Amino acid sequence: MKISEIARILEAKVCYGEDMLDTEIRSACASDMMSDVLAFVKDQALLISGLCNPQVIRTADMMDIKCIALVRGKMPTPEMIEIAKQKGIAILTSEFRMYVACGALYAEGLHPGELRV
Amino acid sequence: MTSLRLEFDVSGNNFASAGTASDEVKKKLKMLGINPVDIRKVAIAMYEGEINMVIHAGGGKAIVDIYEDKIDIILKDNGPGIPDISLALTEGYSTATDTIRDLGFGAGMGLPNMKKYSDEFKIDSKVGEGTTVYMTIYFG
Numbered sequence: 346m347k348i349s350e351i352a353r354i355l356e357a358k359v360c361y362g363e364d365m366l367d368t369e370i371r372s373a374c375a376s377d378m379m380s381d382v383l384a385f386v387k388d389q390a391l392l393i394s395g396l397c398n399p400q401v402i403r404t405a406d407m408m409d410i411k412c413i414a415l416v417r418g419k420m421p422t423p424e425m426i427e428i429a430k431q432k433g434i435a436i437l438t439s440e441f442r443m444y445v446a447c448g449a450l451y452a453e454g455l456h457p458g459e460l461r462v
Numbered sequence: 463m464t465s466l467r468l469e470f471d472v473s474g475n476n477f478a479s480a481g482t483a484s485d486e487v488k489k490k491l492k493m494l495g496i497n498p499v500d501i502r503k504v505a506i507a508m509y510e511g512e513i514n515m516v517i518h519a520g521g522g523k524a525i526v527d528i529y530e531d532k533i534d535i536i537l538k539d540n541g542p543g544i545p546d547i548s549l550a551l552t553e554g555y556s557t558a559t560d561t562i563r564d565l566g567f568g569a570g571m572g573l574p575n576m577k578k579y580s581d582e583f584k585i586d587s588k589v590g591e592g593t594t595v596y597m598t599i600y601f602g
């Protein structure tokens with residue numbers, strides 16, 4: 346699923362990464378706790394989170410995650426956008442709540458896709 | 463065997479900048495052409511360790527030695543120490559405050575993640591003196 350498709354399903358605004366909309370995303374994970382995200386390695390994943398601070402971007406970067414969708418209308422800070430730029434990570438923001446965002450993407454075929462390490 | 467040594471001061475009073483040492487190591491390994499799967503293991507293990515030094519120990523030092531076939535990571539702090547290491551290693555065990563949880567950490571998965579992603583893992587800790595974590599990850 347392309348990032349543009351994810352943005353459409355989540356009715357999301359693209360805060361950073363207009364030039365990455367064609368990037369293919371194969372799996373997803375959702376959490377407000379970063380260690381939960383770090384516990385399961387995924388391939389070309391989307392991170393869905395209600396947490397809005399620079400560590401969300403750092404966590405994504407450590408996991409080679411290329412796109413973050415913030416839920417509940419959270420807006421990334423300038424500092425978050427700056428790190429996202431350096432790392433080439435797209436940031437979307439959606440008014441949806443976590444449960445709805447996950448359900449919508451899952452229903453359209455975006456599944457967890459965990460890898461063995 | 464020759465190694466490349468990197469040393470970092472991890473500041474204890476700047477949560478926003480936590481993770482910069484791990485980021486530097488990640489960039490260096492990428493430059494050296496280490497395979498992405500190993501880089502990811504190193505990045506996650508070291509990042510969790512760096513976060514722990516920031517949220518539990520008021521900061522510390524990271525000493526990283528990169529060899530051709532492995533990386534040694536030492537994370538050393540002068541924080542409060544860990545009274546019961548095997549308890550601390552339990553998935554879900556955390557003494558983190560609500561403030562830390564609101565920042566996205568304190569799920570009690572940090573040490574288990576570090577252990578999971580490293581090939582060799584050891585903690586030395588003394589209450590009142592500090593904690594040192596040793597991690598080795600082999601490449602390939």
Ligand SMILES: Nc1ncnc2c1ncn2[C@@H]1O[C@H](COP(=O)(O)OP(=O)(O)O)[C@@H](O)[C@H]1O
Binds near residue numbers: 556573
């Ligand atoms: N460097 C450290 N100094 C002191 N205590 C630590 C340190 N690292 C971990 N701990 C203790 O071990 C517990 C578990 O750590 P961890 O698994 O990383 O979970 P979390 O950081 O989410 O609490 C922490 O809550 C803390 O009590």
Ligand SMILES: [Mg+2]
Binds near residue numbers: 510513514568571
């Ligand atoms: Mg931790």
